Amino acid sequence: MLSYTVRRLGYMIVNLTLISIVCFYIINLPPGSFIETYSTQLDAAGSPASQAQLDYLTARYGLDQPLYVQYWNWIVPLVTQGDFGYSFEWQQPVWTLLADRLWLTIIFSIVSMVFVYAVSIPVALYSATHQYSFGDYSVNLLGVIGLAVPNFLLALLLLVGSAKFFGVTPTGLYSPQYMNAPWSWDKFVDLLIHLPVPVVVVGLAGTAATIRILRSQLLDEFQKQYVITARAKGVPERRLLMKYPFRVALNPIISTAGHLLPEIVSGSTIVAIVLGLPTIGPLLLRSIIAQDTYVAASSLMMLGVLTVVGVVMSDILLTILDPRVRMNRTN
Amino acid sequence: MSTSVIQPTDSIESTTAPLLEIKNLRVVLPILEGDLVAADGVNIQIKPGKTLGLVGESGCGKTMTAQSILQIAPKIAKTSGQILLHYADRPPTDIVALGKNDPELLRIRGGECAMIFQEPMTSFSPVHTIGNQLIEAILLHRTSDKKEAREIAIAMLDKVGIPAPAETLKKYPHHLSGGMRQRAMIAMALSSRPRLLIADEPTTALDVTVQAQVLRLMRDLQRDLGMAILYISHDLGVIARMADEVAVMYMGSIVEHAPVRELFRSVKHPYTKGLMGSAPRIGKKSGEPLATIMGNVPIPINKPTACGFFPRCPVGIAGICDQVVPPLVEVAPGHKSACFRYPQVLAAAGLESGTTNE
Numbered sequence: 001m002l003s004y005t006v007r008r009l010g011y012m013i014v015n016l017t018l019i020s021i022v023c024f025y026i027i028n029l030p031p032g033s034f035i036e037t038y039s040t041q042l043d044a045a046g047s048p049a050s051q052a053q054l055d056y057l058t059a060r061y062g063l064d065q066p067l068y069v070q071y072w073n074w075i076v077p078l079v080t081q082g083d084f085g086y087s088f089e090w091q092q093p094v095w096t097l098l099a100d101r102l103w104l105t106i107i108f109s110i111v112s113m114v115f116v117y118a119v120s121i122p123v124a125l126y127s128a129t130h131q132y133s134f135g136d137y138s139v140n141l142l143g144v145i146g147l148a149v150p151n152f153l154l155a156l157l158l159l160v161g162s163a164k165f166f167g168v169t170p171t172g173l174y175s176p177q178y179m180n181a182p183w184s185w186d187k188f189v190d191l192l193i194h195l196p197v198p199v200v201v202v203g204l205a206g207t208a209a210t211i212r213i214l215r216s217q218l219l220d221e222f223q224k225q226y227v228i229t230a231r232a233k234g235v236p237e238r239r240l241l242m243k244y245p246f247r248v249a250l251n252p253i254i255s256t257a258g259h260l261l262p263e264i265v266s267g268s269t270i271v272a273i274v275l276g277l278p279t280i281g282p283l284l285l286r287s288i289i290a291q292d293t294y295v296a297a298s299s300l301m302m303l304g305v306l307t308v309v310g311v312v313m314s315d316i317l318l319t320i321l322d323p324r325v326r327m328n329r330t331n
Numbered sequence: 332m333s334t335s336v337i338q339p340t341d342s343i344e345s346t347t348a349p350l351l352e353i354k355n356l357r358v359v360l361p362i363l364e365g366d367l368v369a370a371d372g373v374n375i376q377i378k379p380g381k382t383l384g385l386v387g388e389s390g391c392g393k394t395m396t397a398q399s400i401l402q403i404a405p406k407i408a409k410t411s412g413q414i415l416l417h418y419a420d421r422p423p424t425d426i427v428a429l430g431k432n433d434p435e436l437l438r439i440r441g442g443e444c445a446m447i448f449q450e451p452m453t454s455f456s457p458v459h460t461i462g463n464q465l466i467e468a469i470l471l472h473r474t475s476d477k478k479e480a481r482e483i484a485i486a487m488l489d490k491v492g493i494p495a496p497a498e499t500l501k502k503y504p505h506h507l508s509g510g511m512r513q514r515a516m517i518a519m520a521l522s523s524r525p526r527l528l529i530a531d532e533p534t535t536a537l538d539v540t541v542q543a544q545v546l547r548l549m550r551d552l553q554r555d556l557g558m559a560i561l562y563i564s565h566d567l568g569v570i571a572r573m574a575d576e577v578a579v580m581y582m583g584s585i586v587e588h589a590p591v592r593e594l595f596r597s598v599k600h601p602y603t604k605g606l607m608g609s610a611p612r613i614g615k616k617s618g619e620p621l622a623t624i625m626g627n628v629p630i631p632i633n634k635p636t637a638c639g640f641f642p643r644c645p646v647g648i649a650g651i652c653d654q655v656v657p658p659l660v661e662v663a664p665g666h667k668s669a670c671f672r673y674p675q676v677l678a679a680a681g682l683e684s685g686t687t688n689e
């Protein structure tokens with residue numbers, strides 16, 4: 001078990017290295033660079049920069065060097081000093097831009113995941129044990145709607161609806177007075193108050209999908225011989241449900257939990273823009289448009305880390321929970 | 332029925348009170364294509380300490396009949412009739428009439444009547460240890476003391492011939508071979524000292540040598556513990572080794588019923604004859620093709636009111652067998668058949684034997 005965990009963590013490092021290279025490469029794929037975008041902007045604003053000025057900036061940011069050198073200049077301080085580089089556009093260290101957003105992204109994602117499971121597990125249990133009942137059909141219908149409605153549309157609907165009926169627009173994750181305030185209990189409470197709407201918007205599709213998967217998984221398990229065996233030996237129905245089919249049906253849910261995390265993170269980008277959430281998504285989008293290389297690469301890297309960590313966590317968890325998986329993996 | 336001619340040794344209705352009595356059991360599965368009648372008026376009795384073999388081609392309704400005894404047939408199944416579990420000191424319980432959360436039903440399941448299944452690969456939960464699942468059964472029916480339950484579990488595993496029983500408790504099903512798993516299954520079923528063990532093709536999925544070991548084990552355990560067995564198989568050879576009495580099932584109905592020796596001495600139903608012809612036998616020249624019963628087992632949806640075997644029967648009588656359902660009646664002492672070839676069957680259906688012109 002320990003050796004498996006160590007091995008898994010080793011793979012994770014290899015994975016992250018590859019991700020960082022690919023990220024950096026992709027970010028630099030579009031023609032031009034930040035300097036060109038910047039000069040175009042200055043041109044448009046009517047105050048073109050001189051060539052000397054642009055050359056100076058290019059040299060200062062190392063944009064005249066080959067890509068692998070630029071990568072090296074980015075990754076080495078990142079790994080050795082936790083220095084994510086400097087934002088051309090914001091004229092700030094990337095980490096300053098990223099830190100708050102990263103924590104919010106993590107909190108937001110975890111809360112969304114908790115929401116997804118807290119809703120989908122009981123609903124799926126009900127639905128599967130009441131197959132073909134009115135409740136089951138309703139759940140299925142709502143599930144289809146939940147999957148089909150794009151979440152940004154839902155976000156817009158909620159915005160319009162609450163503006164119309166309550167006179168407030170539930171955007172952002174804080175009230176204005178806490179926007180730049182240091183962390184405090186009140187700010188935290190304020191955050192909690194603002195969370196539900198975006199969490200529901202972002203979590204809805206995941207909830208609907210998880211209900212579908214878990215329901216069909218449960219229905220599958222109900223047919224299995226070991227469930228009949230347990231029933232035949234006199235295990236009461238409720239205990240039987242939780243101990244056997246539910247326990248087994250949970251495995252694929254656990255193994256996909258790691259994938260839900262990045263899905264929430266990336267899927268929430270558009271919602272985050274619509275709802276004005278200060279998470280990583282909007283920052284990433286903005287930095288890619290501006291070709292703000294280090295911000296974009298670092299944001300992508302952060303999302304990559306969240307993904308990989310999520311997958312590794314669910315793999316290890318599954319290994320602990322499922323003896324069959326454990327046997328295959330630890331031998 | 333004239334009981335006077337029945338010899339006590341060979342009789343089906345002997346004086347011993349039955350342990351379990353299935354009366355007119357009908358199991359209907361309403362599926363998309365129509366009503367599938369998996370059991371159609373089954374009447375059987377199981378006597379204490381004896382083995383009743385239930386035999387028939389796959390799909391004839393053996394499993395549905397057996398599962399009805401514990402009310403574990405698929406949810407969609409509609410069961411009617413009576414399944415009476417008899418007690419020495421109190422009136423019988425009709426299992427069909429019990430609600431699905433009735434404590435009496437939970438007590439009977441695994442307690443009075445335990446069951447073992449065909450698939451040793453899938454009969455245990457893959458994510459719980461053998462010990463967990465075995466001890467669970469013991470805690471449900473034998474004792475509430477965990478330590479004692481563990482001791483009973485070890486003793487049971489030892490009894491069914493599993494080496495290193497204490498270590499086996501900690502193992503997962505996938506660590507055990509098919510034969511060992513089936514032994515563990517038997518240990519779990521017998522841990523509550525049931526009065527009836529239902530064995531639904533317990534050796535079908537095992538290879539021949541292991542099959543022989545498990546069969547011997549079950550016979551030995553029956554001698555030691557004295558439980559009755561409902562032994563289900565599609566294989567008459569296995570039934571011959573295990574059963575005291577045999578009920579032959581076809582399309583949801585019992586078509587022949589006799590003590591085992593009597594059955595093999597003189598078969599009284601063409602379907603049983605067909606089954607015997609299709610069983611591989613030692614001494615048969617290799618390469619000689621097995622006789623098979625013509626055609627396939629029909630799916631019992633919208634069954635005609637006729638003998639279900641008529642379309643495949645080599646000796647069927649047109650005008651009778653395809654018109655009337657043959658009742659199961661005694662055609663020789665202790666030997667019941669549902670074939671119109673026997674005048675008693677014709678008489679029981681209200682037909683004259685004179686009409687049987689070939």
Ligand SMILES: Nc1ncnc2c1ncn2[C@@H]1O[C@H](COP(=O)(O)OP(=O)(O)O)[C@@H](O)[C@H]1O
Pocket residue numbers: 360362367369387388389390391392393394395396405630631
């Ligand atoms: N879950 C089910 N749904 C629909 N039909 C079923 C189901 N289980 C069994 N059947 C049908 O019921 C009939 C009897 O099946 P079964 O009792 O399993 O036969 P056997 O055990 O003798 O092989 C068969 O025609 C089979 O196709």
Ligand SMILES: [Mg+2]
Pocket residue numbers: 390393394531532
């Ligand atoms: Mg069967």
